[in-house]
Amino acid sequence: MQFDEFYMQLALNEAWKYQGLTYPNPAVGAVMVENGKLLSIAAHQKAGTSHAEVLALIAAYETLSGEKIEFDPLNSEESHDFLLKLPPKFFASCTIYVTLEPCAHHGKTPSCASLLSRLKLQRVVIATCDPIKGHDGGMNLLQNVTFGILREKAEILLEPFKIWQKRAFVLFKLAQTSNGRIGGGYLSSKASLSHVHQLRERCDILFIGGNTVREDRPTLDCRFTEGNAPNVKIYSHTSDFDSEIPLFKVQDRKVEITDDLSFLDQPSFVLVEGGEGMLQSLQKKIDWLLIYQTPKLSTNALSYNIEMNLDFLHTERMGVDMMIWSKQVGY
Amino acid sequence: MQFDEFYMQLALNEAWKYQGLTYPNPAVGAVMVENGKLLSIAAHQKAGTSHAEVLALIAAYETLSGEKIEFDPLNSEESHDFLLKLPPKFFASCTIYVTLEPCAHHGKTPSCASLLSRLKLQRVVIATCDPIKGHDGGMNLLQNVTFGILREKAEILLEPFKIWQKRAFVLFKLAQTSNGRIGGGYLSSKASLSHVHQLRERCDILFIGGNTVREDRPTLDCRFTEGNAPNVKIYSHTSDFDSEIPLFKVQDRKVEITDDLSFLDQPSFVLVEGGEGMLQSLQKKIDWLLIYQTPKLSTNALSYNIEMNLDFLHTERMGVDMMIWSKQVGY
Numbered sequence: 134m135q136f137d138e139f140y141m142q143l144a145l146n147e148a149w150k151y152q153g154l155t156y157p158n159p160a161v162g163a164v165m166v167e168n169g170k171l172l173s174i175a176a177h178q179k180a181g182t183s184h185a186e187v188l189a190l191i192a193a194y195e196t197l198s199g200e201k202i203e204f205d206p207l208n209s210e211e212s213h214d215f216l217l218k219l220p221p222k223f224f225a226s227c228t229i230y231v232t233l234e235p236c237a238h239h240g241k242t243p244s245c246a247s248l249l250s251r252l253k254l255q256r257v258v259i260a261t262c263d264p265i266k267g268h269d270g271g272m273n274l275l276q277n278v279t280f281g282i283l284r285e286k287a288e289i290l291l292e293p294f295k296i297w298q299k300r301a302f303v304l305f306k307l308a309q310t311s312n313g314r315i316g317g318g319y320l321s322s323k324a325s326l327s328h329v330h331q332l333r334e335r336c337d338i339l340f341i342g343g344n345t346v347r348e349d350r351p352t353l354d355c356r357f358t359e360g361n362a363p364n365v366k367i368y369s370h371t372s373d374f375d376s377e378i379p380l381f382k383v384q385d386r387k388v389e390i391t392d393d394l395s396f397l398d399q400p401s402f403v404l405v406e407g408g409e410g411m412l413q414s415l416q417k418k419i420d421w422l423l424i425y426q427t428p429k430l431s432t433n434a435l436s437y438n439i440e441m442n443l444d445f446l447h448t449e450r451m452g453v454d455m456m457i458w459s460k461q462v463g464y
Numbered sequence: 465m466q467f468d469e470f471y472m473q474l475a476l477n478e479a480w481k482y483q484g485l486t487y488p489n490p491a492v493g494a495v496m497v498e499n500g501k502l503l504s505i506a507a508h509q510k511a512g513t514s515h516a517e518v519l520a521l522i523a524a525y526e527t528l529s530g531e532k533i534e535f536d537p538l539n540s541e542e543s544h545d546f547l548l549k550l551p552p553k554f555f556a557s558c559t560i561y562v563t564l565e566p567c568a569h570h571g572k573t574p575s576c577a578s579l580l581s582r583l584k585l586q587r588v589v590i591a592t593c594d595p596i597k598g599h600d601g602g603m604n605l606l607q608n609v610t611f612g613i614l615r616e617k618a619e620i621l622l623e624p625f626k627i628w629q630k631r632a633f634v635l636f637k638l639a640q641t642s643n644g645r646i647g648g649g650y651l652s653s654k655a656s657l658s659h660v661h662q663l664r665e666r667c668d669i670l671f672i673g674g675n676t677v678r679e680d681r682p683t684l685d686c687r688f689t690e691g692n693a694p695n696v697k698i699y700s701h702t703s704d705f706d707s708e709i710p711l712f713k714v715q716d717r718k719v720e721i722t723d724d725l726s727f728l729d730q731p732s733f734v735l736v737e738g739g740e741g742m743l744q745s746l747q748k749k750i751d752w753l754l755i756y757q758t759p760k761l762s763t764n765a766l767s768y769n770i771e772m773n774l775d776f777l778h779t780e781r782m783g784v785d786m787m788i789w790s791k792q793v794g795y
Contacts, residue, residue: 136502169501171470311755311790312768313644412761424642428774428790430743436767437643443759445786448779455776457786459642459759 140164140171140230141260141283144185147176148232148290149447152458153304153423154179156335156402159294161185164230165193172196172227182207186235186245190216190252193227213242217251228256232287234263237271246271260287264295289446292460293402296420301397303340303418305405306332308425314434315408316349324452325425327357332404332423334360338396342407342414343369352379353406362386363404366396368411394418409437416441416461424457471495471502471561472591472614475516478507479563479621480778483789484635484754485510487666487733490625492516495561496524503527503558513538517566517576521547521583524558544573548582559587563618565594568602577602591618595626620777623791624733627751632728634671634749636736637663639756645765646739647680655783656756658688663735663754665691669727673738673745674700683710684737693717694735697727699742725749740768747772747792755788 141164148162155161155177163185165172173192177185183206191206194216204211235245235257249257258279263269272278296302306329308320321329333339334355341353346367354362364387365380372390374381381388397403397418405415412419422443443459450456472495479493486492486508494516496503504523508516514537522537525547535542566576566588580588589610594600603609627633637660639651652660664670665686672684677698685693695718696711703721705712712719728734728749736746743750753774774790781787 139502170499171467171502309643311644311774311788312640312770313642428776430768430770430772430774432769432771437761438763439643439761440763441761443642443761445759445781445784448786450776453776455779455788457642 136169137230137258137279137282140166140228141232141258142286143171143174144176144230144232145260145283145286145290147174148185149449149458151176151178152290152447153293153332153402154335156180156293157297159233159291161231161233163189163232165189165227166230167193167197167227178207183209183212184236184245186229186231186249187212187216189229190224190248193224194219197223210242213248216248217243219252221253224252224254227254228258229254230258230260230282232260232290234259234261234269235271235275236263236268237274238268244271244274246274250274250276258282260284261291264291265298289460293421297400297402299400301399301401301403303397303403303405303415303420304332304336304423305407305412305415305419305421306423306425307412308427310427310429310431310434312430313436314431315437316435320427320434321425322427322452322454323357325454325456328451328456329425330355330357330360333363334358335402336363336404337401338366338403339363340366340368340403340405342411343367343371343374343390344410345407346374346378346380350375350378352383354383364388366391368392368407368414408435409439412437412439412441419461421446422459422461424459425451426455426457428453428455467500468561468589468610468613471497471559472563472589473617474502474505475507475561475563476591476614476617476621478505479516480780480789482507482509483621483778484624484663484733485666487511487624488628490564490622492562492564494520494563496520496558497561498524498528498558509538514540514543515567515576517560517562517580518543518547520560521555521579524555525550528554541573544579547579548574550583552584555583555585558585559589560585561589561591561613563591563621565590565592565600566602566606567594567599568605569599575602575605577605581605581607589613591615592622595622596629620791624752628733629731632730632732632734634728634734634736634746634751635663635667635754636738636743636746636750636752637754637756638743639758641758641760641762641765643761644767645762646768647766651758651765652756653758653783653785654688656785656787659782659787660756661686661688661691664694665689666733667694667735668732669734670694670696671734671736672696672698673742674698674702674705674721675741676738677705677709677711681706681709683714685711685714695719697722699723699738699745739766740770743768743770743772750792752777753790753792755790756782757786757788759784759786
């Protein structure tokens, strides 16, 4: 068995669970192992909270000591303080697997690279390097680095992050039956809906087709997660919308009707919801497709027509549904 | 972390890779761990070859000793002999995770339960018990058994095995695009095709719709795996088929044209290939659906109409495709 690859794959799988949700940060996973013994699996969950390495270290501390910590491990500052006060050799026989080079950037707390170098782990195994100038260089602070394990897979995980630095990362969300029918009411499980609402909460713009607005009369809020509703752009050449459509009534949100796609040139995270028309109009702009596939075959809903080549990137179970992350290729 | 669940899940995942291919045996996975250190992951691959426990033990031996064995570990007899000649305490600090109670049945080689009891492992963790009278009782031969870890998931893995003891296990295979289009030439990756051909090789009967035979003029052999072509039943009320259709020309196979479904009452493994018509005609008889989903959206191929509720059971990557095991529910 290729153990380095095995543990790195666990870190990658964990990171995928938070893909998109860490915006504007990258999705990152980390795994702690001591003499081949798995101690913890963790991932960065949300910008402003602890990085993956810190969460993996805290969870590894709990496994090794048998004690529960008494603060919130998502609190980055408390977690760093706690880890730095452990006995100097506490993690000396441990290896950490991280999907991305630990950050060298000092903010409120020490950087992860400096934390790891002070904790003096036996090995630090890194899949790929930090693509952002100023955040990189973490590797140089560390001893005993193994670099490049599952690098290609880690680069795919990192792709949205690299895109939204330069321009909009356009994620098209599609909820469908297993025979590819869309629309026809609520197709998806509660877990899927709650995931969509988390993505809506995190994105800069929710971009939706004019026809979908006219026909479905959606609210487009985040009621499943009680988060703030996203600002909405409606893709339409005309502005004749019934102002009674619920999405216009949501508090503290901007709604703009536009047929100008130049906003996609701005570094941002744009979530797209719509049907066949929106898929076709936006085809050249779509980076990734996120399909929530429900476990049924149906005659009721609509089939949709488009030619698009994809790469499947990752599959995750969402309640009874399956969530399929894929990338448009050949455009 | 729930480590027992974690390792059992690894064993289950590995077993799923050989679902259907172990016929008439059940799909079984096993994982070896020493003091929390992962040593090996294995699964039963094919009837007549080593069981999952034996393959996991052999691979664990290789990890622990750093030596490669010089015989084929799929050879059950040689593997048992080798394992029984190891120093008595070789695996004394190891735990084995097995998705199914080790067999108590003595054949050419000692049973897995007796092998494990002689190897005196620290713990034997078992997900669920052997449903076949005469094969069960393995647990009683063992010391330090932990039973019931991920039992429900293990029962799902075992379901085809339980069905094909009593009547035909009917697996409907469907190759489709991600927007649910079928037909239209070769949709699937080489890995998917080779997997289908392995299933064809293992099944008792390949059952195919008359319209598919007339329209696609298939060969239905196992050329990707160089295996023996399966016997074919064509579902049709009339026997007016062009005898030049390639499937009739394949050597050493029986072809029968029938509209009588009573053969499905016999304990057996029946693989079904067909389109919308076959799905609809056989709906009440379908146990599981196996979808090979290709990474593209298409306008060319046909959409299909049927109402069917499914449970997603397992997803596996097959080259660029995704293979989705699902179960029909509500019938």
